[in-house]
Amino acid sequence: xxxxxxxxxxxxxxxxxxxxxxxxxxxxxxxxxxxxxxxxxxxxxxxxxxxxxxxxxxxxxxxxxxxxxxxxxxxxxxxxxxxxxxxxxxxxxxxxxxxxxxxxxxxxxxxxxxxxxxxxxxxxxxxxxxxxxxxxxxxxxxxxxxxxxxxxxxxxxxxxxxxxxxxxxxxxxxxxxxxxxxxxxxxxxxxxxxxxxxxxxxxxxxxxxxxxxxxxxxxxxxxxxxxxxxxxxxxxxxxxxxxxxxxxxxxxxxxxxxxxxxxxxxxxxxxxxxxxxxxxxxxxxxxxxxxxxxxxxxxxxxxxxxxxxxxxxxxxxxxxxxxxxxxxxxxxxxxxxxxxxxxxxxxxxxxxxxxxxxxxxxxxxxxxxxxxxxxxxxxxxxxxxxxxxxxxxxxxxxxxxxxxxxxx
Ligand code: HGY
Ligand code: MN
Ligand code: MN
Ligand code: MN
Numbered sequence: 579x580x581x582x583x584x585x586x587x588x589x590x591x592x593x594x595x596x597x598x599x600x601x602x603x604x605x606x607x608x609x610x611x612x613x614x615x616x617x618x619x620x621x622x623x624x625x626x627x628x629x630x631x632x633x634x635x636x637x638x639x640x641x642x643x644x645x646x647x648x649x650x651x652x653x654x655x656x657x658x659x660x661x662x663x664x665x666x667x668x669x670x671x672x673x674x675x676x677x678x679x680x681x682x683x684x685x686x687x688x689x690x691x692x693x694x695x696x697x698x699x700x701x702x703x704x705x706x707x708x709x710x711x712x713x714x715x716x717x718x719x720x721x722x723x724x725x726x727x728x729x730x731x732x733x734x735x736x737x738x739x740x741x742x743x744x745x746x747x748x749x750x751x752x753x754x755x756x757x758x759x760x761x762x763x764x765x766x767x768x769x770x771x772x773x774x775x776x777x778x779x780x781x782x783x784x785x786x787x788x789x790x791x792x793x794x795x796x797x798x799x800x801x802x803x804x805x806x807x808x809x810x811x812x813x814x815x816x817x818x819x820x821x822x823x824x825x826x827x828x829x830x831x832x833x834x835x836x837x838x839x840x841x842x843x844x845x846x847x848x849x850x851x852x853x854x855x856x857x858x859x860x861x862x863x864x865x866x867x868x869x870x871x872x873x874x875x876x877x878x879x880x881x882x883x884x885x886x887x888x889x890x891x892x893x894x895x896x897x898x899x900x901x902x903x904x905x906x907x908x909x910x911x912x913x914x915x916x917x918x919x920x921x922x923x924x925x926x927x928x929x930x931x932x933x934x935x936x937x938x939x940x941x942x943x944x945x946x947x948x949x950x951x952x953x954x955x956x957x958x959x960x961x962x963x964x965x966x967x968x969x970x971x972x973x974x975x976x977x978x979x980x981x982x983x984x985x986x
């Protein structure tokens with residue numbers, strides 16, 4: 579009986595299968611958390627898990643995991659990620675980690691191998707946080723890092739829905755109790771330019787940088803664009819603009835790896851001849867160094883308060899997400915590196931710029947992430963792409979580390 583082999587055609591079939599769910603006419607996918615396309619993706623995934631003989635569980639926040647028995651009972655080695663996407667999503671962000679997990683199971687089934695420890699493949703609810711903040715919500719509740727009832731009561735950032743009601747609407751509020759894995763492994767696209775630029779096949783991820791999401795709501799006074807002297811205006815729009823500029827100036831001043839993104843920027847009443855009465859914007863700040871991230875947050879807050887008072891506006895700050903930087907266990911990073919070397923795949927240790935479900939597992943169990951290159955470093959973009967040989971290489975490393983940890 580030959581060893582288990584990753585099949586590129588099986589993997590690509592599943593990438594295409596899930597990619598048809600929420601497919602956008604111009605390419606890419608949109609499966610925002612708890613929407614009908616997310617439900618369709620979940621239905622597709624549960625069917626795939628059952629077809630592989632996995633026992634499917636769903637918990638109270640909609641996390642889905644399929645269990646494969648081992649020779650002994652006990653904590654499973656878990657492979658996971660997410661299948662929800664941003665609105666301009668690609669085929670691989672999150673999906674690759676779940677689909678490669680299914681492919682590992684398929685390869686073991688085909689080879690007739692039962693690992694010593696049980697295995698699990700998981701898809702966590704609302705990793706993106708794009709519709710309901712914070713991100714990594716499902717994995718945060720699964721591991722106890724986030725409070726379940728608080729998350730279920732979360733209102734969508736645009737005010738349009740309540741998390742728990744949407745979860746019920748799509749029929750994915752389960753009651754199974756999460757199991758703490760013996761180890762958690764996540765294969766993910768890098769979503770950045772480093773591996774491609776350096777011509778390296780595999781990233782052995784050392785950790786995840788700190789994340790800070792803030793929403794500012796500014797209230798001024800609508801007024802006539804033609805008759806109102808500049809000194810008499812309470813222009814919420816210019817306050818928002820100054821906050822957005824301050825975010826970028828802070829990132830430039832601190833230098834890499836500090837990043838700043840103003841993703842939401844809304845004015846009201848948004849009419850050409852009316853001084854904006856209201857503004858809402860979000861600022862995403864990240865840094866591998868928590869002290870520098872706190873410095874950036876403090877500088878942003880004082881810039882926001884200064885701008886609001888200079889223009890006679892009031893300002894409300896709401897934290898949407900705040901996660902400290904996380905380091906993965908060196909002994910598991912070593913295993914990713916060793917698996918890549920054993921397959922003569924070039925490998926590099928590197929931090930993750932993006933947030934991931936793995937960061938929620940790091941405090942709970944040995945956790946590792948493996949990256950594969952992103953073409954042109956693109957992600958959260960419909961043109962996100964990773965070459966098939968890199969998808970397969972990542973899945974092979976995942977298989978080897980799973981066999982290493984679960985015994986097979
Ligand atoms: O924002 C992030 O880094 C993740 O994709 N949710
Ligand atoms: Mn992701
Ligand atoms: Mn993402
Ligand atoms: Mn992510």
